[in-house]
Each structure stands twice: as structure tokens, then as C-alpha cells.
Amino acid sequence: MSLRFTHETLPQRVVFGPAADHLAAEVARFGERPVVFGGAAPDLLPGAPRHRDVIMHVPVEAAARARAFAAANDADVLVSIGGGSSTGLAKAVALTSGLPIVAVPTTYAGSEATNVWGLTENGRKTTGADDRVLPRTIVYDAELTLSLPVGLSVASGLNALAHCVDSMWAPRADPINQALAVEGVRALSGGLPAIVRKPGDLQGRELTLYGAHLAAVAFASAGSGLHHKICHVLGGMFNLPHAQTHAVVLPYVMELNAPGIPDRLADAFGPGGLARLRAEVDAPRALRDHGFREGDIPAAAAAILAVVPAGNPVPVTTDNLTDLLRRAWAGEEPR
Structure with missing residues (x-):
């Protein structure tokens, strides 16, 4: 049997371990002015501005508010802490700004490891692929999933x-x-x-x-x-x-x-x-x-x-x- 295919591997750093020990250093690799996207996420970056307006399926209106929040805080790195909706919101900002993302998942959604974005408008969800939205680093900390029922x-x-x-x-x-x-x-x-x-x-x-x-x-x-x-x-x-x-x-x-x-x-x-x-x-x-x-x-x-x-x-x-x-x-x- 002969194999004929083309495979592309996405460039990404993956850290398994306590977020409290790793997150600050990972964020510092990309910038000095992080903003955090996450509703009920733990406070892993004390003092960093936090945007809690996270909505499922990322409506375009929510994306616009998140982009304005990042701009108002002169962000140079985006940090998502939460499930797929938090990651998706950070991706919506990265899609238009090109800012790097550091993702800390608290569910098993998987969005953090893809370059796929999704936005919803007028009852229609549009998705696409763009390397700008691929988080540069993922920090996986199983303890952060303990609160997930x-x-x-x-x-x-x-x-x-x-x-x-x-x-x-x-x-x-x-x-x-x-x-x-x-x-x-x-x-x-x-x-x-x-x-x-x-x-x-x-x-x-x-x-x-x-x-x-x-x-x-x-x-x-x-x-x-x-x-x-x-x-x-x-x-x-x-x-x-x-x-x-x-x-x-x-x-x-x-x-x-x-x-x-x-x-x-x-x-x-x-x-x-x-x-x-x-x-x-x-x-x-x-x-x-x-x-x-x-x-x-x-x-x-x-x-x-x-x-x-x-x-x-x-x-x-x-x-x-x-x-x-x-x-x-x-x-x-x-x-």
C-alpha cells in the first residue's frame, strides 16, 4: 500500500500543568498588557483587565464589544480562560487585530487547539480558518475543570x-x-x-x-x-x-x-x-x-x-x- 497525502501541523506550544505556576510566564512571552476573556473564570492574572461578556456562539455584537474592550485597554496579548465561548471570543478579537492568544481551557471543547473561528449573525453561524486566531500557547490545568459539573x-x-x-x-x-x-x-x-x-x-x-x-x-x-x-x-x-x-x-x-x-x-x-x-x-x-x-x-x-x-x-x-x-x-x- 502506498501513501499519498499532504499534512499540515499547526505551530503551537502546549503546557500541561498548574496554570498558577505557568500562565504569567507564558503571557510574558508575548506581551506586557494582557486582557482576559472569561465569565466565571478564576483570577489567574491579578490586575489584568477582564471582559466577562461571553456569549455562546459568539454573536457579532459581542465580538464588537470585545474588540472595543481590547483596544480601550491597549492590549498586546489576549488571554482566554474558560470554555469554547471564551476562546471563541478571544479568537474574534485576534481575527481583526492579529494579537496573540494564550488559552487556558476549563472544558473539553478543543477550540484552543484549532485555527477555526465562528461568528453568529441573524441566526446563521459562519466559520472559517485563519492562523491569526490559533492560540500561541495552551495551558492545560485539570484542576480548573473540577468546577465543571x-x-x-x-x-x-x-x-x-x-x-x-x-x-x-x-x-x-x-x-x-x-x-x-x-x-x-x-x-x-x-x-x-x-x-x-x-x-x-x-x-x-x-x-x-x-x-x-x-x-x-x-x-x-x-x-x-x-x-x-x-x-x-x-x-x-x-x-x-x-x-x-x-x-x-x-x-x-x-x-x-x-x-x-x-x-x-x-x-x-x-x-x-x-x-x-x-x-x-x-x-x-x-x-x-x-x-x-x-x-x-x-x-x-x-x-x-x-x-x-x-x-x-x-x-x-x-x-x-x-x-x-x-x-x-x-x-x-x-x-
Whole structure:
């Protein structure tokens, strides 16, 4: 078998360890006037101006306020402390200013390891890739995830798992990001049940952070597959919660794409596969539990069909997409 592919690795520094010991030094590598983006984030940079106006899916109005805040404080480095929404807001500022970002994730969203940005306007979420928004350094500190409730930890971790799965057949999928994705599935399949069993134990949270990083690196290289296109439409059009939407939709996308799932991905989930993992962690089950209405399905299907990426292993049609959305809305057991 001959290999023919082109792989691009994004330049980024990754630090695993206590943020209190590392963050100040990492910020000082890039500037002297940091501003912090994060709502309920811990105060890891005393004295630095803090912008708490963090909104899910980064509405363009929120991005404009964050850019004005950074400019008013003459910022030369942006620090995001929090989940994907905090990282996304810092990215919105970096997109127009070019300022470096140091990211301190407190969830398993993975945005910190990608050069992907997203903004929402008039019910439509637009995403793009730009190296200006890639955080220069990530500081992973598992202790900062201890305040994340088990339910949100599960949803956020399943969001990371979706990055792995999408990376197997996304437009730029290659053997390197597929290998990262498979290892990410192994780590997340072990870490998430450990969090559920012992929420205060750092070992499960560290393993989940590690898996989430691998997942995000794979996703950044491979691009958005069908799963993420579906979830971006649902989040932007109907303001559904990001992590829970990913957690609900994932098994139905895997069901649709079952003919294209490689053996090594199935093996990475371990005995019982995704179904066993979802049962073990009591995963979110139905889109209707998170604000999606059955009457919204036709509009959602039409919007998703327009952005289906090339390379999906199964042809996507109005009929099978509508069926997927209806079953995800109802929370039916995946076949």
C-alpha cells in the first residue's frame, strides 16, 4: 500500500500543568498588557483587565464589544480562560487585530487547539480558518475543570469525541490526523467514565483533557465533516447549546456513516462501542430536551444540505438527513 497525502501541523506550544505556576510566564512571552476573556473564570492574572461578556456562539455584537474592550485597554496579548465561548471570543478579537492568544481551557471543547473561528449573525453561524486566531500557547490545568459539573463534563467530552469521529472522513482527512483521532477516542473513552465515577479525581480529568487536545489537533488538520456542519447549523439557527447538541447528534451521524467507519476507530471505543460509553456516562439523549422543535426539522435539513462537505462516506440526501434530525429530536435509540 502506498501513501499519498499532504499534512499540515499547526505551530503551537502546549503546557500541561498548574496554570498558577505557568500562565504569567507564558503571557510574558508575548506581551506586557494582557486582557482576559472569561465569565466565571478564576483570577489567574491579578490586575489584568477582564471582559466577562461571553456569549455562546459568539454573536457579532459581542465580538464588537470585545474588540472595543481590547483596544480601550491597549492590549498586546489576549488571554482566554474558560470554555469554547471564551476562546471563541478571544479568537474574534485576534481575527481583526492579529494579537496573540494564550488559552487556558476549563472544558473539553478543543477550540484552543484549532485555527477555526465562528461568528453568529441573524441566526446563521459562519466559520472559517485563519492562523491569526490559533492560540500561541495552551495551558492545560485539570484542576480548573473540577468546577465543571459531571453533566457538562460529559457533554463537553462527547463534543471532543465528535472531533475525533469527524476527523476520519472530513475533507482533509489523512493518516496522521486519523491516528491522532483514534488515540483521542481511546483517551476520552477512558477519561469520561472516570469523571462520572469520581468527579473530584484529577486522573480522569487529565486523561479527558489529553484526549480533547488530540481530538482538536486532528480536527484542525482534517476540517469540518458532516457532524460539525449539522451542529453548526443547529447552533446558529436555533441557538442550541453547543456541547449538548454535539453529544446528541454524534451517534446518528455515526449510524448514517457506518459503512465508512474503519475498524481501528470502532476498536478504539472498546467493547460495546459508543453505545456502551453513552450509557455509562448518561449522555444527553434528545434535541427536543435542548430547545429544538420538530417543526424546525425541514428548515434545518435544507440549511445543512447546502453545506454538506465533500468526501462523506455516504451520500447525504434530504430524506436521510430529515430522518437523522427527526430521530435525534426524539432521542430514539440509534440503530
